[in-house]
Amino acid sequence: MQLIAVGVFISLVLGSSAAISGPYLFWGHDKVTNLQPQALVDASTREQPLTQLFKDAKAIIIFLRNATSRLEGIKYPKFQNLVKNNAWTYMPQRNLAVEPFIYNANIEVINLTGQSEEDDAELLTGYNDALTVYGHGEVLGILASREEEAHYLAKREAKDEGKEEATTTQSTPTETEVTHVYIAEGNKAVLALNGPPELRLSNETLLLEEHNKLITFDDQRSKGFGRLSITFMYNSEKCTLRFKFSLLRGTWHLRNVEVEYRDYKAVLPAIGNEYTLPSAPLDFSFRCSSEELLFTNINSNSNETQMSLLLTDYQVQPWLNGRKEFGDVYDCVGFISAPILAGLLVVFFLLGILSLGISAMLSIHTPNRFESSRNKQLTFTVQE
Known part of the structure; x- marks a missing residue:
């Protein structure tokens, strides 16, 4: 038994x-x-x-x-x-x-x-x-x-129209379908995603899964910027993304990406604020899984073709300097929550009580005149 x-x-x-x-x-x-x-x-x-x-x-x-x-x-x-x-x-x-x-x-x-x-x-x-x-x-x-095969659903849908064999021989699941990790030559920079980048044009949407192994990082630290270049293959056509990082007072920022596809070429600024856009001190990485990172030129007033690039669940670090792992992580998680707000309110309430008590104590003054037997006036009545 x-x-x-x-x-x-x-x-x-x-x-x-x-x-x-x-x-x-x-x-x-x-x-x-x-x-x-x-x-x-x-x-x-x-x-x-x-x-x-x-x-x-x-x-x-x-x-x-x-x-x-x-x-x-x-x-x-x-x-x-x-x-x-x-x-x-x-x-x-x-x-x-x-x-x-x-x-x-x-x-x-x-x-x-x-x-x-x-x-x-x-x-x-x-x-x-x-x-x-x-x-x-x-x-x-x-x-x-x-469900082990769930990661391949998007890939299987793209294999229609008689292109299944060509796609199978050209793609490598580890690099393009599973980890989506893009490492610049010499471990100079890295971008890790949970899914493929999604490029949206006016009339079509591209899931950028396959990419060339040669990924470069143009290190121009002395000039205050660097570029991570990744070339993808979509239906045998090249699509190049160049993520530009700026460096200011020891902190790097990712603010835009340059996109080249067919006859399209545009610089797409990132949408967000200083708390949600990727930025961290040097030797630190930035991680965000709760929010999507969107680059778009839809709000521009020019006659350019409307384009947008969407990244989900990403971690990025430029100027990796040959290291083999990410640095300490900065993330996009907010620091203010309901318990924190409640705690701050209690603290301010107690500080108010303390300030009132201190103010009351400081308003107390000692008397400046004292009565004694020497300075007491003697009064008497004379009767005639």
Whole structure:
């Protein structure tokens, strides 16, 4: 009976591991912060933090979805609060360097139904039940997908009209369909996306998946700018994107991109403000998964062809200087939330009370005249 139970357990583990694919969301354990996306390191270096995390966690609970689309916080409020109250890391790749099943014996796999309300409750209940057994900070939560082929849907749609064989022989899934990592020659700069860039023209939309391996970065630091150039292939036609970075007082900024496609050539400014547009100090990267980065010339008054470029779930760093991993991350997450505002209101209220008390104490004055027996006037009445 013990052998049968062990066999059933192993078969369940192997069956579950084969169905897990990215993107991934890790939360709950303090060491998940060490899983920063390392697109520029080799496989052996990438395995070490994952292996150590799976070993250190007392239990692992894996939630499997039917899709790879990102969760909207409005539809999953309970899960959003759960993640925000714990250390968490998002990993956009399709597969993990190592699987957790061979490093931890306490693993539970929960299949989500696909309904947002039910999934939101299941995520919170399942994770809290594990915390009750193993303790806070000891349970690693993983949100993954069970549909491994979901990343190739866009590619399969593009293979119509008798071009399937040519596309298969020219593309490499690792570079164009899975990671979408664009590394400049000599590790001078890097742009990592979770999906292909989307170029929208007046009459068509291009998903830029295939790209040439030769990616360059024109380093003009002395002049205060640099250009990351990537050439894509769309229907055997070249489309070149040149992302221009400006450097000012030790901080780099990404403000526009130059697009060349067929007879079109335009410089598209980025839409946003100083808090949402990519910028960070030198040796730091910028990461944003909650908002899209849009470059467009639609608001221009010229007669140029209307164009726009859309990037989703991206991380970028210029002037990488040959390093093999991203620098520390700046992100587009806001610093103001309801709990922070409530805390600030309480602080201001207490400061108001303190200021009133100090003002009242400073308004107290000591008397400047004192009565004594020497200066008391003697009064008497004379009767005749």
